[in-house]
Amino acid sequence: MMDRRTVLASSAAMVGLTACGGAMPAAAEPGRGWILNEGGKTIASSITGQSVIGTGPNFSLETPFRIASITKLVVAMALRDFAADDKIDLAAPVSYILPYTPDGLTLGHLLSHQSGLKDPEVYWADIQTDIRTLYNRESFTHAPGTYFRYTNLNYGLAATVVEARLGERFDRLVWNWLTRNGFDAGLNWSGVSPRRRKSAAALYRKNEAGNWAATVDLPTDIPLASPTYLRRDIARLDSYSIGKNGTLFSPQGGMRMSLSDLIKVGEILHQRPDFHKPVWTFDGKNGDDEDAHFLAFGSGSYVYDADISPISGVPLVGHLGWAYGAHTAMFIMPGTDITFAFARLGSGADDATMTGPENLGTRANQFTVHQALFDEVAPILRTLI
Structure with missing residues (x-):
């Protein structure tokens, strides 16, 4: 990577x-x-x-296209609004949801990249993997709030915490926020209308031959109703345990939006x-x-x-x-x-x-x-x- x-x-x-x-x-x-x-x-x-x-x-x-890490800004604004509605507390410790994290770690630290966490080589997990296998105490090189490091896994951990606290899949929580704000958009196509998916x-x-090779979102790869997510062939979304893996819908980079949406x-x-x-x-x-x-x-x-x-x-x-x-x-x-x-x-x-x-x-x-x-x-x- x-x-x-x-x-x-x-x-x-x-x-x-x-x-x-x-x-x-x-x-x-x-x-x-x-x-x-x-x-x-x-x-x-x-x-x-x-x-x-x-x-x-x-x-x-x-x-619409995959907007990459601008996703993080959209997610951070949504979580700020959840906090303003008293649904979550950005300043509350998260260690009871995420064991083996430093004392005092909060959602605010995760969103501002001041968690002290260092990205693993792979910072996402599929539907049957618990996000807690992606880090340990040694993954946090500095105390929360004392050091900045841009870390993709911060947003996966934040999504996991929010899922656990609110009892709903993170892609649906974000889609509800997007819909209230007038967007036809979503994380990994979750909630996006079939009309927009087709466009x-x-x-x-x-590639090495100098030709363009698609990496993401060819029409044949986009389902017209369900979200895309990291899965094994035998796994369906109804097998997912909420609060287990916030990386599933790519909160660090998987939002689909247009330039007008941005x-x-x-x-x-x-x-x-x-x-x-x-x-x-x-x-x-x-x-x-x-x-x-x-x-x-x-x-x-x-x-x-x-x-x-x-x-x-x-x-x-x-x-x-x-x-x-x-x-x-x-x-x-x-x-x-x-x-x-x-x-x-x-x-x-x-x-x-x-x-x-x-x-x-x-x-x-x-x-x-x-x-x-x-x-x-x-x-x-x-x-x-």
Whole structure:
């Protein structure tokens, strides 16, 4: 499994997309594009590629796809709302649900990546595996609240705790929150309408021959009614014990949404000031910054002040995603009504390079694909501020 540190060993650079204020003709390539919105109005967008290469239809602002780690931000906002409704307590210890975890560990620590937990090589489990087999006391290298490390398993543990406390599968809990907020979306397609499933975009990587190969969500792989989940052939969802395995529906990265949906996520984020300020800021020793990629983090969000922002001089709050060949992002400019989202749903083997920590002082270290898309949106965003 490749993490950002492994990615840094790659050596080739990526050529950014050409900025465009409107739709482009579909090409025999994966979907890619961006949208910039102010106060509920689309200011500009750029879309190209196909949802499924070779068979169409064209990728669009309404095409659902796997949004990768932006999922974490959506999940964190949902859990904050559950807490506001007194359904869960983000500050309560979770060790009675998750044994072999440090004293004082809370949902808040998990959501802000301050649990002290280090990801195992595989941070998910299938339907017949208990999540508690994925970690032990030695997996927690620091006391809760004292150290930041971006850890996918944090969200699997959080989902397990919430399931146990509320007595319902996590995908259904999140789907209910999404539905109340006007989304036709879900974790691993859970609850998503058949109509939207049929319009899904696949994710791609280039194979050794230089051809696009689908990694996730070809039409033949998407059920029209049930969710997708990690399972063995003999296992059905009715065999799942609630509160046993919160990784089942990928709370760390399995949300399916469109670029237009991500703009709506941003509109909700504008109303969540607790996500706009960092709860952790790197001081040189209090976390794993992954070579200047993580410099500040909020309750479930990247927090960039003007000095470290990937759009220099412009503060941003939101989340990045990278998985299965997709590079995604959704950010707001706090204190304004500006929101933007972008996605590139295919990557070559050489598209995992980063801009380099030498940029520290002007911008946080980014994947070159992400930075190219930030740079494409930047000129239009600057006209609005």
